[in-house]
Amino acid sequence: MTTPDERTRNLLQAGAFLKELRKDKTVPEEIRQEAHRLLRHYPTVYEVVMLAELEKHTTGMFYLTPDIEKGWFSSYRFGAHTG
Template sequence: MTTAYERARAVVWAGGFLIELARDQSLPLHIRQRAVWIARHFPTCGEVALSASLTEHGYETALDLARPKEGDDWTSDFQHGPLTSSTRLEWPEK
Protein backbone atom coordinates (compact mmCIF):
# COMPACT_ATOMS: atom_id res chain seq x y z
CA MET A 1 0.00 0.00 0.00
CA THR A 2 1.24 3.48 -0.85
CA THR A 3 1.74 5.84 2.08
CA ALA A 4 0.63 9.46 2.19
CA TYR A 5 4.31 10.47 2.03
CA GLU A 6 4.94 8.37 -1.11
CA ARG A 7 1.79 9.74 -2.78
CA ALA A 8 2.81 13.34 -2.13
CA ARG A 9 6.35 12.74 -3.39
CA ALA A 10 5.00 11.08 -6.55
CA VAL A 11 2.69 14.04 -7.27
CA VAL A 12 5.55 16.54 -6.85
CA TRP A 13 7.84 14.40 -9.04
CA ALA A 14 5.16 14.02 -11.72
CA GLY A 15 4.68 17.79 -11.86
CA GLY A 16 8.42 18.31 -12.29
CA PHE A 17 8.49 15.62 -14.96
CA LEU A 18 5.76 17.40 -16.91
CA ILE A 19 7.90 20.55 -16.96
CA GLU A 20 10.90 18.56 -18.18
CA LEU A 21 8.80 17.03 -20.97
CA ALA A 22 7.30 20.37 -21.96
CA ARG A 23 10.70 22.05 -22.27
CA ASP A 24 12.59 19.21 -23.98
CA GLN A 25 13.02 20.39 -27.58
CA SER A 26 14.14 16.91 -28.66
CA LEU A 27 10.63 15.50 -28.08
CA PRO A 28 7.88 15.62 -30.70
CA LEU A 29 5.66 18.68 -30.63
CA HIS A 30 2.50 16.76 -29.69
CA ILE A 31 4.22 15.28 -26.61
CA ARG A 32 5.40 18.72 -25.41
CA GLN A 33 1.94 20.19 -26.02
CA ARG A 34 0.29 17.37 -24.07
CA ALA A 35 2.71 17.92 -21.17
CA VAL A 36 1.85 21.65 -21.07
CA TRP A 37 -1.88 20.90 -21.19
CA ILE A 38 -1.66 18.38 -18.34
CA ALA A 39 0.60 20.65 -16.25
CA ARG A 40 -2.01 23.42 -16.41
CA HIS A 41 -4.46 21.16 -14.59
CA PHE A 42 -2.00 19.34 -12.32
CA PRO A 43 -1.54 20.03 -8.58
CA THR A 44 1.36 22.39 -7.78
CA CYS A 45 3.80 21.98 -4.89
CA GLY A 46 1.77 24.55 -2.97
CA GLU A 47 -1.44 22.60 -3.47
CA VAL A 48 0.30 19.41 -2.33
CA ALA A 49 1.54 21.22 0.80
CA LEU A 50 -1.95 22.61 1.48
CA SER A 51 -3.50 19.17 1.13
CA ALA A 52 -0.87 17.72 3.48
CA SER A 53 -1.50 20.50 5.98
CA LEU A 54 -5.23 19.87 5.93
CA THR A 55 -4.65 16.16 6.44
CA GLU A 56 -2.34 16.89 9.41
CA HIS A 57 -5.12 18.95 11.00
CA GLY A 58 -7.69 16.18 10.71
CA TYR A 59 -9.46 17.21 7.52
CA GLU A 60 -10.18 14.56 4.91
CA THR A 61 -8.66 15.33 1.52
CA ALA A 62 -9.07 13.51 -1.77
CA LEU A 63 -5.46 12.32 -1.95
CA ASP A 64 -4.42 12.03 1.72
CA LEU A 65 -0.94 13.52 1.23
CA ALA A 66 1.92 14.09 3.69
CA ARG A 67 4.62 16.74 3.89
CA PRO A 68 8.28 16.00 3.09
CA LYS A 69 10.29 14.76 6.04
CA GLU A 70 12.91 17.06 7.57
CA GLY A 71 15.83 17.40 5.18
CA ASP A 72 14.03 15.86 2.19
CA ASP A 73 14.23 17.80 -1.06
CA TRP A 74 11.78 16.29 -3.52
CA THR A 75 12.61 18.88 -6.19
CA SER A 76 16.40 18.76 -6.42
CA ASP A 77 16.50 16.44 -9.45
CA PHE A 78 14.56 18.75 -11.77
CA GLN A 79 16.55 20.93 -14.13
CA HIS A 80 13.64 23.37 -14.51
CA GLY A 81 12.36 23.06 -10.95
CA PRO A 82 9.06 21.77 -9.60
CA LEU A 83 5.59 22.70 -10.77
CA THR A 84 4.52 25.79 -8.81
CA SER A 85 1.85 28.43 -9.20
CA SER A 86 4.51 30.68 -10.77
CA THR A 87 5.67 28.11 -13.35
CA ARG A 88 5.17 29.55 -16.81
CA LEU A 89 4.99 27.03 -19.63
CA GLU A 90 4.69 28.45 -23.10
CA TRP A 91 2.49 26.54 -25.55
CA PRO A 92 4.94 24.81 -27.93
CA GLU A 93 4.34 25.80 -31.57
CA LYS A 94 7.32 24.13 -33.21
Protein backbone atom coordinates in the same frame (compact mmCIF):
# COMPACT_ATOMS: atom_id res chain seq x y z
CA MET B 1 2.47 -0.79 0.21
CA THR B 2 2.82 2.86 -0.72
CA THR B 3 3.20 5.26 2.17
CA PRO B 4 1.59 8.73 2.17
CA ASP B 5 5.07 10.26 1.93
CA GLU B 6 5.91 8.17 -1.14
CA ARG B 7 2.57 8.98 -2.75
CA THR B 8 3.03 12.70 -2.19
CA ARG B 9 6.60 12.63 -3.49
CA ASN B 10 5.57 10.76 -6.63
CA LEU B 11 2.66 13.10 -7.27
CA LEU B 12 4.95 16.13 -7.09
CA GLN B 13 7.69 14.46 -9.12
CA ALA B 14 5.16 13.65 -11.86
CA GLY B 15 4.43 17.39 -12.06
CA ALA B 16 8.15 18.09 -12.33
CA PHE B 17 8.41 15.45 -15.07
CA LEU B 18 5.58 17.08 -17.05
CA LYS B 19 7.43 20.38 -16.68
CA GLU B 20 10.59 18.73 -18.06
CA LEU B 21 8.68 17.37 -21.06
CA ARG B 22 7.05 20.72 -21.74
CA LYS B 23 10.39 22.57 -21.86
CA ASP B 24 12.54 19.97 -23.65
CA LYS B 25 12.94 21.07 -27.27
CA THR B 26 14.14 17.59 -28.28
CA VAL B 27 10.70 16.18 -27.45
CA PRO B 28 8.15 16.28 -30.31
CA GLU B 29 5.88 19.32 -30.27
CA GLU B 30 2.68 17.30 -29.80
CA ILE B 31 4.12 15.67 -26.66
CA ARG B 32 5.21 19.06 -25.31
CA GLN B 33 1.73 20.47 -25.98
CA GLU B 34 0.09 17.55 -24.18
CA ALA B 35 2.45 17.97 -21.21
CA HIS B 36 1.55 21.67 -21.14
CA ARG B 37 -2.18 20.89 -21.27
CA LEU B 38 -1.91 18.39 -18.41
CA LEU B 39 0.32 20.65 -16.36
CA ARG B 40 -2.18 23.52 -16.52
CA HIS B 41 -4.53 21.46 -14.32
CA TYR B 42 -1.92 19.63 -12.26
CA PRO B 43 -1.59 20.49 -8.55
CA THR B 44 1.34 22.74 -7.68
CA VAL B 45 3.61 22.17 -4.68
CA TYR B 46 1.73 24.95 -2.88
CA GLU B 47 -1.65 23.28 -3.50
CA VAL B 48 -0.38 19.92 -2.26
CA VAL B 49 1.03 21.55 0.88
CA MET B 50 -2.33 23.26 1.47
CA LEU B 51 -4.12 19.91 1.10
CA ALA B 52 -1.69 18.37 3.59
CA GLU B 53 -2.39 21.23 6.01
CA LEU B 54 -6.13 20.63 5.61
CA GLU B 55 -5.58 16.92 6.29
CA LYS B 56 -3.57 17.82 9.39
CA HIS B 57 -6.42 19.93 10.74
CA THR B 58 -8.99 17.28 9.82
CA THR B 59 -7.23 14.13 11.03
CA GLY B 60 -4.24 15.35 13.03
CA MET B 61 -1.81 13.72 10.58
CA PHE B 62 0.69 15.62 8.42
CA TYR B 63 2.64 13.70 5.79
CA LEU B 64 5.05 16.22 4.28
CA THR B 65 8.70 16.45 5.22
CA PRO B 66 10.37 19.86 5.71
CA ASP B 67 12.87 19.26 2.88
CA ILE B 68 10.20 18.77 0.22
CA GLU B 69 11.83 21.20 -2.24
CA LYS B 70 15.46 20.16 -1.68
CA GLY B 71 15.61 16.43 -2.18
CA TRP B 72 12.57 15.54 -4.21
CA PHE B 73 13.39 17.64 -7.29
CA SER B 74 17.17 17.52 -7.47
CA SER B 75 17.17 15.42 -10.65
CA TYR B 76 14.75 17.71 -12.50
CA ARG B 77 16.45 20.56 -14.37
CA PHE B 78 13.43 22.87 -14.14
CA GLY B 79 12.44 21.94 -10.59
CA ALA B 80 9.03 21.47 -9.07
CA HIS B 81 5.75 22.50 -10.67
CA THR B 82 4.93 25.78 -8.97
CA GLY B 83 2.36 27.18 -11.38
